[in-house]
Amino acid sequence: MALIEVKDLRKTYVNDGVETPALRGVSFSIGKGEFVSIMGPSGSGKSTLLHILGFLDRQTSGVYKFNQKTIDGYSSDELAKLRNEKMGFVFQMFNLLPRTTVLDNVLLPLVYSGLEENQWEQKAAKAVEQVGLAHRMNHESSQLSGGEKQRVAIARALVNDAEVIFADEPTGNLDSKSGEVIMDTLQNLNKMGHTIVLITHETYTAEHSQRIIRLKDGLMESDTPVKNRRIANGHFTK
Numbered sequence: 001m002a003l004i005e006v007k008d009l010r011k012t013y014v015n016d017g018v019e020t021p022a023l024r025g026v027s028f029s030i031g032k033g034e035f036v037s038i039m040g041p042s043g044s045g046k047s048t049l050l051h052i053l054g055f056l057d058r059q060t061s062g063v064y065k066f067n068q069k070t071i072d073g074y075s076s077d078e079l080a081k082l083r084n085e086k087m088g089f090v091f092q093m094f095n096l097l098p099r100t101t102v103l104d105n106v107l108l109p110l111v112y113s114g115l116e117e118n119q120w121e122q123k124a125a126k127a128v129e130q131v132g133l134a135h136r137m138n139h140e141s142s143q144l145s146g147g148e149k150q151r152v153a154i155a156r157a158l159v160n161d162a163e164v165i166f167a168d169e170p171t172g173n174l175d176s177k178s179g180e181v182i183m184d185t186l187q188n189l190n191k192m193g194h195t196i197v198l199i200t201h202e203t204y205t206a207e208h209s210q211r212i213i214r215l216k217d218g219l220m221e222s223d224t225p226v227k228n229r230r231i232a233n234g235h236f237t238k
Contacts, residue, residue, distance in 0.1 A: 023218045090167040102152050170186070
């Protein structure tokens with residue numbers, strides 16, 4: 001079953017009467033539990049697409065269905081609630097509070113959830129454990145390495161039991177070894193049933209996914225399966 005489905009998706013920005021098309025008619029679907037990479041050079045439309053898929057922006061025209069329902073059928077408040085409950089976001093710059101512990105950074109999204117406060121700490125601790133950082137639970141995020149910070153960001157994205165995780169260039173600020181740990185973490189979460197949508201310009205990173213959607217000048221250039229998929233320790237699937 002498709003979790004995400006877009007058809008003839010278009011986005012045009014208007015500034016001082018000048019129209020700039022960012023997406024020119026993109027169509028694809030992503031099934032529940034898939035791991036999909038979206039690639040493209042700067043200006044290809046991948047960031048615009050991420051913002052639309054993550055309910056951070058709306059398309060100019062075309063159809064976007066999430067869980068079989070068009071987003072036009074949701075109010076702004078409903079979209080915000082759905083985004084907090086169903087979606088997690090991981091960004092290149094981590095976006096952590098520096099003088100705050102790992103645990104408190106991770107439980108932050110729970111403040112805006114309907115979960116009882118006495119359950120926040122236990123739920124956040126579980127998410128931290130899922131990314132292998134239980135031993136760093138009470139350290140401030142400023143004391144962590146770049147790779148550890150990104151794993152905290154992934155735990156924060158997970159804490160509300162996100163159905164889909166959007167990862168925007170998650171290895172962009174990391175060395176190759178730390179980047180590999182992050183991609184292994186995302187693969188493990190995918191094995192647990194989370195849908196992963198990865199935005200990247202790196203072929204090496206994209207090869208950890210099951211499919212690669214390539215964009216160019218706001219158009220979809222290709223949508224192909226990854227035949228030799230990278231897995232843990234630099235190995236490939238056959």
